[in-house]
Amino acid sequence: MRSHKWYTPWMLVAPAVIWVLVFALWPFINTIGLSFTNARPLLPGKFIGIDNYTRMFSDPQFGYALQTSLLYMVICVPLLTVLPLLLALLVEKTIPWIGFFRTTFYFPVIASVVVVALIWSWIFDSRGIINEALQTFGWIQKPIPFLVDRWWLLACAILLTVWKGLGYYMVVYLAALGGSGTKELHEAASLDGAGSFQRFLSVTIPSVRMAMVLIMALVAVSAIRVFTELQVLTNGTGGPGGQDMSIVMMIKNVGSGLTGNVGYASAISVFLFFLTLFPLLGIAFLNREKKDRAPKAPKARKAYTAKKVAA
């Protein structure tokens, strides 16, 4: 005997579905629609076809924004995948005072990124503490333009992102290492003569593979969508020539305010959405499960088939 009507489960999920429809799905569809118009705030736009997309691909500002966002992803993903793992291995040990170090490494995560970026902008200023120290030691004659040179500025922003993210992903790895039960595997590998590096590659990494995939995906998405670090370090200008402007900064710059170009900003947003899918698909492809396929050589195939039948 049925205990509920057919629509009961739908009613239970309805609030969440409505929330997703109103605050996620509709804005997304609306953005796609706006990207084909010349809409401005308060003024309805006219349909202009793919003009916004054509403009985007010929806009030098967009070219810089794309380069910056992709570089950010390419550099941050390996750094924030490997370094937190090494940090986690370091603090995994149960020795006295290790809790203090774990807490210390986690502190940057809870600090406000805006406040940190502001402080870093003072530190990396041409008359900030770093330049003053380097000049005092005589290692440089003129201040290094950390915040007005394209590559130095990008390096500072990436360093800030990595510094802030280390503790967070370290905790993810600690959880993965704690639940992996690889102590016996390490002992067995050690008995077989495997060195530490070999054990790291063959035992540790496979044991945290799923966490690594998750972290790569998270870092890739957040790196492509970088905003706060560059916004604060460049005072919203994107650096000289706008060469350190990210895609999200460009969307804000183009589309915000009473005179924003909402249509163009929407087109860039749609592009960013699809761009974000690529690293996720790439990571999924690299981490696909290998299928159990029959070998091609006849004798091997015969043995494989026999094994399958016996199983």
Next chain:
Amino acid sequence: MKRRITAAALLATAAIALSACTGGGGGDSASSGAIDTSGELSGTIQFQTWSLKNATFTPYFENVIASFEKEHPKVTVKWIDQPGDGYQDKILSQANANTLPDVLNLPPDIAFPLAQAGKLLDLNTADPALSKTFVPGAWESYSYPGITGTFGLPWYLGTDLAWWNEAALKQYGVDTADLPTTQQQLIDLAIKVGNASGGKMPVVSSMPGLAELASDGVTILDDKGDFVFNTAKAAALLDSYKKVLDAGGMPAEALTGSYAGNATMFQQGKVAYTSAGSNFPTQLKENAPSILASTIATARTGDAPLFVQGLSVSNDSKNKAAALAFATYVTNTENQIAFCKLASGFLPGTVEGSAAADQLSAGVTDPLQLKAMKIVSEEMKTARVLTPFQWTDAMTTFLNQQVALALQGKETSKAALDKVVDYANQNKTTD
């Protein structure tokens, strides 16, 4: 299964139906004709100011509101104040939600897109007698080509002065009795002090922007409303600023700085010059009393800028008569003079009020403040709006990016200006 498909189809249909609600609605730009405010007024109106609710101005506004409500007992005025930052975004969200306050404080550049969308009342049509009350230049700053009408009542007018760190300049042999009055003299001084101090005491703290070009006599817009400031004169000005940067007369961070960083660096003792309003000593007293002791003021180099603040009436107001009457009341000569006595360095926007500027310094004892107010009242005679309302934030960002490249020598000044003019003309919001 069939029910699941039905439910999924219903949800998808709802999503697509919602997607029809795209874009903002264009406002009703139809004029509402003359509005009679002489009769009995009633209703509740909202009055919005911009960063004016503080110890200085709150008693003033409460008095103005109380006296207006006493004259019109059936009218209730609800006063709201918005913080300094993000005002444009706040106005935009109010306009989108059709919740613009009845009377609101707007400068001409923010009023323009609202006027374009039909969100503001045409005050010239509502009361044709108003135009004679206000300073002509300020009244015209709320009229826009292509849109019939005037959309703001000039409330208070301000300008900038030049502020100098006398102690820092004297250290490098500058005669502070003969400080720059033109941009070129400022540039020469910055190069001199930059070289003498080895870059340790920059004079200038910000890159030249559109206002600096206009102040130097560069034509910004032509008669058709196109940007035309990519001239040889403008390029020469940028080349001069490049020499300032190379000599250490401007800190490298100015290349990614904003105008707001201008006065901040001065208060930190990092630069020897800034432009700011005549109430700057009040900020210095609070933030940098040691710098205040050696600060002096002179007239702004080049043409002085005119900053206009006004009150507009929402076209969506349900009590237009009460709103118009209140806006006119707040901006009458008597109330404007009382306001400007509190807002040191600002002048009233009415003809009578600006003629009575001497009254404003009565009661001010600080000699630096008094001198600043005297300079301001002289500057106001020739001050003009340097940045046209057509200039947007996105254009400012692009200009800053290109000028930074030019000052670094990575691009010629002319090429940088050509790019900015192209960008500005392609992204104009006026048709």
